[in-house]
Amino acid sequence: MKQNFTVRQGALDGVEVFLGVAEHRSFRKAAAALGVTPSAVSQTVRALEARIGTALFMRTTRSVGLTEAGERFLARAKPAFEELVAASEVARNLGQRPSGLLRLSVPRAVVSVLLEPLVASFCEACPEVEVEIAASEELIDVAAEGFDAGIRLGQLIAADMVAVPLTPPFRFIVVGSPIYFARRDPPERPDDLRGHACLRLRRSSGALALWSLVDHGRPVEIAVSGPLIANDFVTTLGAAMRGVGLAQVPEPIAAKALATGDLVQVLEPYAPTAPGMFLYYPSRRQMLPKLRAFVDHVKRRAAAADTPRGHAD
Structure with a gap:
């Protein structure tokens, strides 16, 4: 015997309109964005509030704000609605060639x-x-x-x-050119870097990056100094090849210069490994x-x- 059941209707009705009003803090602006009348937006929101059983917006003649219930509804409804929209787009593109x-x-x-x-x-x-x-x-x-x-x-x-x-994973290595080492003895320990011209990196946050090394398994960070500050490894690597100073760079980008002899690695036992x-x-x-x-x-x-x-x- 077939069992009687009821499918709940309209669970998502009004959610898109609610999100539009919440984003613009205006019924009129939300209506313009959705391509409907302000009256239709107002009626849809009232129907949603009646279905939920609480007010979602505080309305005055000058402004529209969210109630506490509205804030909580927005926090969960917005990401859920965006996931539904994205899921629809993925389903629509299913089977199509990437483009x-x-x-x-x-x-x-x-x-x-x-x-x-x-x-x-x-x-x-x-x-x-x-x-x-x-x-x-x-x-x-x-x-x-x-x-x-x-x-x-x-x-x-x-x-x-x-x-x-x-x-x-690869190492961060310290390198210098034969031109530079014709003037200076290579450093043998991390503390020796304080007496060398070291090329520094400025992070996107504005801070100068410390040089990170490993001494007997213990991470060591050293504040070095030198004649050049750059914001990328390519610049510091090029300057090191010209003898401006020592640079600490990812090993893969220095591999070619090391193979040709344009750069020499130093402090190899102290090189840390990055993921x-x-x-x-x-x-x-x-x-x-x-x-x-x-x-x-x-x-x-x-x-x-x-x-x-x-x-x-």
């Missing part, structure tokens, strides 16, 4: 050694996706600034982001096909790099 503009925020140092080959292979695999690279050392909110994803050192990524490894570079993106955001395709491409390349030759499936 559109993929915007990435990255540090300058990774562009040539890491990102260029990755992007080249991705563009070949997904020709309908345009990739825009914004190279900057500034730590930004990728979602707020309109980026799909970013690339940063693992320790700099916020805990609420999804992070996908791009490189294995590596990661692709990251907001964890609570629905992923569009263009970003999903890029993340999958990154994972496939990482898996291929980890597979020993002769053992591929």
Whole structure:
């Protein structure tokens, strides 16, 4: 025997209108944004308040504000509604080929050694996706600034982001050129750095970065001094190659110069290890096909790099 049941109707009725009024703090402005009349907005909000059983807005002739109940409703309704909208967009794009503009925020140092080959292979695999690279050392909110994803050192990524490894862990090494060491003896211990010209990095916060080393397993931070301050590793690396001073940089970006002899590594036993570079993106955001395709491409390349030759499936 079929069981009788009732489906609750209208659970989301009026939520979009409520969010519009809450955003604009105005029934008239919300109506204009939604393309309806102020009267329709007012009636919809009254119906929502009647269904919930409490007032959501405080109205005067001059302003519109949220009640305590309205504030609580907004805090939970807004992210839930945004998830529903995003879910609808993902469902609508299901089965479509990835396309559109993929915007990435990255540090300058990774562009040539890491990102260029990755992007080249991705563009070949997904020709309908345009990739825009914004190279900057500034730590930004990728979602707020309109980026799909970013690339940063693992320790700099916020805990609420999804992070996908791009490189294995690597060391931060101290390097100098033969030109520089023709004038100065190489440092043998971290304390020796105080007598050397050291190229410094200014963080996006405005603070000067300390040099981080490891002495017998113990982290050591040293305030160095020198003739040049820059805001990216590419600049400090170039200055070190010209003999301006010593630089502390990620080992991968110095590898070529070390191989050619343009740079020499010093204080090798004291070099700390960083977790590596990661692709990251907001964890609570629905992923569009263009970003999903890029993340999958990154994972496939990482898996291929980890597979020993002769053992591929």
